Amino acid sequence: MSDAYDYFREHAIAAVRKARALPPGRPKQKQRTVARVYHLLSKEAALKPNIHHLDDFRAARRLERQIGR
Numbered sequence: 001m002s003d004a005y006d007y008f009r010e011h012a013i014a015a016v017r018k019a020r021a022l023p024p025g026r027p028k029q030k031q032r033t034v035a036r037v038y039h040l041l042s043k044e045a046a047l048k049p050n051i052h053h054l055d056d057f058r059a060a061r062r063l064e065r066q067i068g069r
Helices: 003-021 026-047 053-068
Strands: none
Touching (some): 003 053, 026 053
16 A cells, blocks of 8 residues: 555545534535545555645645635
């Protein structure tokens, strides 16, 4: 396994936990979407690590910060 896989997987787990703690509504749906993105990134990174995942990761992080506001 690559380091990227583990890194994205940890973010996916943290995002799922954060989503579970939120009350039902739009922010919870957005947080679950972020968790899915991290999960998909981890699956892709497990197959073939490359630098192109970083742009997707940064976009997911920006969305997650917007949810937290």
